[in-house]
Amino acid sequence: MRKTIISIVSALGLLLLVSQFVISCTTIDASHEGIKVSKIGSDRGASDIENVTGWVFYNPLTSFIEQYPTFTQTKDYDPFTVSAKGGTLFKIDPTLNYHLVKGQGASVYRKYRKELPDIENNILRTIVYNSYRDVANTFTPDSLVNNRVSFEDQVEAKLQKALVNDGFAFENITSNLTPPESLQAMIDAKNTAVQNALRLNNQVAAEKASAEIAVTKASGIARAKIIEAEAEARANELKQKTLTPMLIQQQWIAKWNGSLPTTQLGSSSTMIQMPIK
Template sequence: MSKMRLIIWGAVLLLAGLFLVNSCTTVDASHEGIKVSKIGSDRGASDIENVTGWIFYNPLTSFIEQYPTFTQTKDFDPFQVSAKGGTLFKIDPTLNYHLVKGQGANVYRKYRKELPDIENNILRTIVYNSYRDVANSFSPDSLVNNRAGFEEQVEAKLRKALGDDGFSFENITSGLMPPESLQAMIDAKNTAVQNALRLNNQIASEKASAEIAVTKANGIARAKVIEAEAEARANELKQKTLTPMLIQQQWISKWNGQLPTTQLGANSSTLIQMPVK
């Protein structure tokens, strides 16, 4: 009989230990814990409390749901939205967000889902609707050429929609891609613009080179004119200064005193007649 009692007490203690293990958990500072009652048809939607640290609860009547409060990165599957006129653009978004502290109870009360389920359903719908609504207000060309403005409007809608649900928007990358036909047109247009700019630059360069050559030629011609004018002026001055007396003096200074050996005419003279004073 005593042996049976020991077995019974051992089983009771084991069950009690298992119960205690399953009725205790901890919520660290990077999460927000929510204690939810299982009692009632509402599953305790009106009886939810935020909890932190070590939590003891009755697993038969309640449970603990935890939501992280640090930054979450969700890479959604790509989807398509249409611009004005029906042109389809591909969006491949990646969202960074976090739960606002103190909003865990409201999030659970509203959706009664774990965070992965909320991301794959609720948040995806919010992201899709934001892109769809904004894209419908842009023409295809403006959507491509004013991508920054498009994304700013999307972010504004996401910031409000997520804030209404207890989440804080941080940033999002759109991964916006136009259809292949439109992208080909854009590439061709960009190529044409680049070629035009290159041609204009080449023309401007050649024009500048031609102007430099003309300027240089004009400078050379002007220099020659100035040089010719200077030489003519010098010759004119020389003519004015070459008096007969000066010429005779220069001849005498260069004469070596020898008479010429060639027979001159009868009237010729080898000496310069000095003027008589």
């Protein structure tokens, strides 16, 4: 029995001694951030963490290497619902683009002690859901449908702040906001009524404008005729004032061709005498 115990202790001691010389090596790609985590000690990885790059040598019995990508990550989450004011439910089908802030890998691991897929499916999903829920609850159903840009801007602002606190950088997100079918039908009917009213108003305005143009045109024609008649009357008046008996006789003489009349006028005179006033 004693020999057995001595053998076991010796074997453990030998294993521990050999383990000090067992070295593994791995390469941290430029698009990743490496984290070397200790397996031993009272904290077992909570404090003994360091960022590593390039070729890394480590003892797999006492430590391990975790790698987080630093390039853009795209996570398409399953749809969920959030409620607007009054309790109307809207479906959100989000796709998040983000990346790890360089130098924050150790902090992320120390805080969550999870691989990136686990962080995405749990921590980040909760952040995304809470951001949509909090913002949606500040909108009425109608305003949420009609002000989607403002809604998404506010969601993005909350996400950006929440993610940077966890060592991640927000890039963008698509919401794919979908209202209930009944609400969408009501909104479509309302929009159709508004469009029809605008079309009728535009038609009435166009017809009114056409009528005013016609009246203006007719008034212009009538005014032109009045002006023309007044001008003609004025011209005739001036002609009457200038047609004196002497002027008429002179015009008659100017047009006479010198031939005497062949018809007896009952007088010996061949010249028609014009009375002179």
